[in-house]
Amino acid sequence: MPGGYPSVLVVDDSLVQRQHAAMLCRELGMDLVYEASDGREALALLSMLVLPPSLLIVDLEMPGMDGFEFLEELHRLQVFLPVLIASSREQMLMNSANTLGKELGLPMVATLAKPLCLTQLREALTNRLPQQAGRARPAPLPLTAGDLDTALREHALKVHYQPKVDMHTGLLRGVEALARWTHPVLGPIPPDQFIPLAEQSDLIEPLTLSVLDQALAQTAAWQTRGLNLSLAINLSPRLLESPTLVEHFSAQVAQHGLDPHQLMIEITEGSLAKRLDVALNRLARLRLRGFGLSIDDYGTGFSSMQQLARIPFTELKIDRSFVSEATQRPHLQVILRSALEMAHQLGLVSVAEGIETLQDWRLLQTLGCQIGQGWLIAKAMPGDDLHPWLRGHRQRLALLRAEPEDLAAPTQQPD
Template identity: 45%
Template sequence: MISLNTSINETPLLNLHSDIQQQGVMVVDDSSMHRYSAHLCLRTFGINQVYEAANGKLAIEQLAQLTQMPAVMLLDLEMPVMDGIEVLQQLAQLQHKPAVVLASSSDEVLISAVATMAEALGISLLGAFRKPVNPVDLADALNSYNTGGGPLTHFNRPIDTDAEQLKIALDRATIQVYYQPKIDLESMKIAGVEALARWKNQQGDWIPPSVFIPLAEEHGLIGDLTLSVLEQVLQDMNGWWEQGQYVPVAINLSAKSLAEFNLANEIIQRVIRQGIPANFLTFEITESALVMDLPSALATISRLRLKGFGISIDDYGTGFSSMQQLSRFPFSELKIDRSFIQGAPGRQYIRNILKSAIEMGQRLGITTVAEGVETEAELHLLKSLGCKQAQGFLLARPMPGRELMGWIEQELQPKQTICQKSLG
């Protein structure tokens, strides 16, 4: 399971989450040699609690007997009695389950399919690799444990909200805008930020965008939400400009926003009123939004592009007609979905798709942006393939506008060092 050809004495840089240190890792593989090498590698990483199981059935039985669930399971796919796919299906039924790193001798297309299945089942997938796994890849996978955590993505109980509460929040301007920086992979400077709506209700609960954005769309509030975000962005941009930082901003537009007849006029007028040049703003639009109301989408996007705004196709590759969309719409940016970044350094199949997307952007003369970058290996690969920009937790988490200048002054240089080390 772990490459014995790579010296495990050359311990990769680790920043292990405390859960891994406290709860340990379970290795599930029918090969005693692979279990031994994985165990040895994990011990070298400083993980003292390592469980082993020779097949899936034994692993599930052992989990049922443990008083504390392992934080991570290193899982083989091809095993007797119960294979890795069945184990994933069993894990999905558990209230508390470990994150998973897949390792298999199967072909990359099959491993990729199983990885997609695992994520669809709600399992936290840290990586999916062909055997033998390089210790550096395993270290990167373990380092990514819980990187998507925090108050915005993890909830222990259902959040009760409705359209009336959302309307009140919009009227009182309590939905805040956070910004996630993007790094130019050629100059290593900040290329811009993505604006992200964040809502904390009166009870102090963070309401995820996956809840309040569909709610806004359903109840005719999405236009108000879009313009509220835009107003905050314009104010923040003026504040940054006063400090000498001319930072471009990307804003998400939903499918329902594109269908609103007067939205383009509202956006154009507000931007002119605030004195911000249009070319400093980009609107990100998902592929799914482009097929819901084609005439309206084309009208809104074309008008914004005509005025000088950037237009980005977001989550590129997750729709069913990406090539057709690129031919129809005047995009200036192609944003590659996280699903084509994760695991690409270790999977030729995914790497080929990623390379194709980047080359497509290059041929069309538009900027390619990789989102969701979490490891140095991913960053190195993106640079080697010619991707122009990157964003993700490795570089920066979303932050309030008032913190961005401090991040640029204090945190940007260390991030540039990470980039240069990864890309050197």
């Protein structure tokens, strides 16, 4: 059966549409097909079933409890089942439901227009396996500032590196340094849990400086082997308040024998909200010394363009939320095209993160994006794994290149 879904619950107030969807699911080999006429009936059924369905097909416009309310109730009840939205309403409304589901941590499979057809349903379920359909937020772990402080003092936080490649040639251009922590008891700790903990407990400065020192040392080691790469590192808004920030970054880069131009400092728009005067002072001085400045997660805030006019950025990094579904959502393509054109007009290097499929890659190539990173290229990896990855990556260059017949011979990359 497509996507490995053996059972399904179809939630639709239209008897005809509901039975049609149920029939298609049976044709696709689903052994158990349940039906409900609205959200309330579906929740009552789910509470009684010993074996819950592996998929929910949900309409949006229903009396009693509509599709949006149903998604909220699933989240409230901690029922994280894969959801496929099927509706006759406009695509933008379906996209909103899909976004809401993801924000609630539900595994969202796809959005399809009614009436459903067998080919579209099979394709949607095949392309979106349950473990890939959504990224539910992990439950908070019982961590304390003391745990993190101990990890820092024992050098337990390590740095992994995600490759950034030229979108025209596929060649490696740089890496982004990302902190990783494996707790001796709790195992791997997600960054979205230990980074906020560090910021709340005044440990963000030692954490950032540890990542910076490790990453610069690794970049210098690569350089001795002939691999000259740029290094991107995320800067917490808390560090923009440090009066020694500029001097420390400059000293660390010099100590490792690198050039400031090799370091790209990524700043989220939210970092600039509280004390623009302080942030502007630090960032302008860093730029004066040759460091690159990237506005990270571009498009997720309300004043990104205003910040571009204030801060001497050299790079614009487009948030993954505008990349991951752009091939299916035309309005996202409009936003992408606008952002990339603006970056070009301002003389900024354009970077897209979160590229997970070849379709994402091709679209961004067509729109003129310059640098890309994401799981299609590689996940973040330990520094020692970069050279083996690079040898394998060379075999994919022909697939990734936009117009192979028009390209000059590629620059040789060292082993």
